[in-house]
Amino acid sequence: MIEQSVLMYLKEFILKSGEELDWNSYSDENVLSEVKIIKQSVRTFRVLGVLTLSLQTHHSELTKTDSKLDSLAITARKKVYLDDQDRQTFKWLEDGWIIKEVRFEKDEKTVHSSHYRMGFRLYKHEQIKIQHKMDRIHNEFHDIKDQILSMLLTQIKDQQSFSQQKEQGIQNIIKRMDQFHVSDLMSPIYFPEKWLNGKRLKFLHFVHAFSKICVQKNEFDWKEIGANYYQKIGGSKEFDAYKQEFIELLEEWVNYPAMELGLTSLGQITPIYFAGQLRGNYASYNWGPVHALTNISISNEVYRTKATTLWLVENRAILTRMASAEQFLEDSNSLIICVDGHLRSAHRKTISQILDNSYIEQVMIWCDYDSSGLQISKEISIAVNQHNELRVKWILPDQQVVNDWIQYEKYVLSFLENSKMEQEQMIGGIELWKKWILD
Structure with missing residues (x-):
């Protein structure tokens, strides 16, 4: 009786869609068995190939395999080519470590390909x-x-x-x-x-x-x-x-x-670049140029802002462009923070501190349209979503905004199938930025 687990393994990893094994001619009297690979319908019956394998019951405990066999790095779907005349090949076949797979041409006789596959014993060994x-x-x-x-x-x-x-x-x-x-x-x-x-x-x-x-x-x-x-x-x-x-x-x-x-002795200071009004216990920043906080100041300060819209952008170019737009920050009551291509702990703490101590009404998330940008958007979203009662918007590559992460992720993943885009390629201007705030 053939183990059900063996049959399931052969079906999942060896046979192709619609193929079956013909067990009518199978005999368990020999150490090795040959089983035909067939494909049949009401009108047709085709022999596509043959498997040579050991169907003997082998010990399930973890045993030490041959180092040469290990070096082949065989996986369940990998095909390997071995010398049929080599005694070692036959021994592996006999012990159930490998299976020989022969595929026929359309005449069902001429050999199209011959190779070896992972045997059920080796598969079980690897699973253990x-x-x-x-x-x-x-x-x-x-x-x-x-x-x-x-x-x-x-x-x-x-x-x-x-x-x-x-x-x-x-x-x-x-x-x-x-x-x-x-x-x-x-x-x-x-x-x-x-x-x-x-x-x-x-x-x-x-x-x-x-x-x-x-x-x-x-x-x-x-x-x-x-x-x-x-x-x-x-x-x-x-x-x-x-x-x-x-x-x-x-x-x-x-x-x-x-x-x-x-x-x-690390000697490392993490800068957090921003533009907009911000006040702490020891320092105050007004609307105007780009400024920088540090991870140390964030740890020792309590920052708050009068801004009602918080922009979280990936790149410095966006930060500097928006900061240089005359009166935009003050007129739109915006604060912009640049995560500088990677959301570090200092950025997370800055975002959390500002959201905790200010009256931010909405957060605008704007990152590159590539796999890294999508990951950064996700990390920012997780950081922001810890704060309730916030309206969150994501900027799309078509210069539109959405306020649902799943919708944004789906859109960007579809976009990435054909292209990539940096923020700077669709930077827009004051009117567009104000439109996003109001949308």
């Missing part, structure tokens, strides 16, 4: 490897999460000398990790979409390492984070490859610049 890998990832995730929460909850309970920023940053990590489930490892809410599981787990180790030294020292160097955590030669370099990315995401999680939590 994948499951074991996922189990290791899940176990590692739970270990890191438990260690971070246990350490921080203990430290914040016993420690009385933390600064307000450090204590709040630690509380934000605790809150984030407490809500974090293993299923969230693949969520774009927590990580950039392009990050693979290994990098995501590495970041969680970084959060653990940063948290650990953060509660131990008032000030610490970048190299100390890895060295203190791994306690081995080369440990100080463990996070170097992801330095900028990890710092930016950490700052987003804790909602503070890393230097406010004790990290020194």
